[in-house]
Amino acid sequence: MPQLDTSTWFITILSMIMTLFFMFQLKVSKYSFPENPEPKLVAMSKPSTPWENKWTKIYFPHSLPLQ
Template identity: 45%
Template sequence: MPQLDTSTWFTIIMAMLPTLYLITQLKLLSMNYYQPPLTKNPNLQTHNTCWRPKWTKTYLPHSQPQQS
């Protein structure tokens, strides 16, 4: 069985480490990092709406009784 032949393990491990390091670096460089939000301009006016600020629930209509 070739897996038990330990003479090639060192070469495979030494080739694997730089490859994994390179792949990790490329993945990290391609990530889009979070951009902090821009500061708000305090001179902006707030919009007044005609909506009531009260929370209201919307109920579904009652289900119809089954007719036999």
């Protein structure tokens, strides 16, 4: 059974990593990013709910007086 020749593995793996790096750089360089990103001002509208205008109280069974 012949031996596996691993003498070219280093250069193959190194060239593959470099190629992937350069291709990634080319892909990223195509995008245009804003130089000074600013947050959008979103107008928050308060929803009108019927229970905001009146006072309500929730009674828990443990807070009621003993009978």
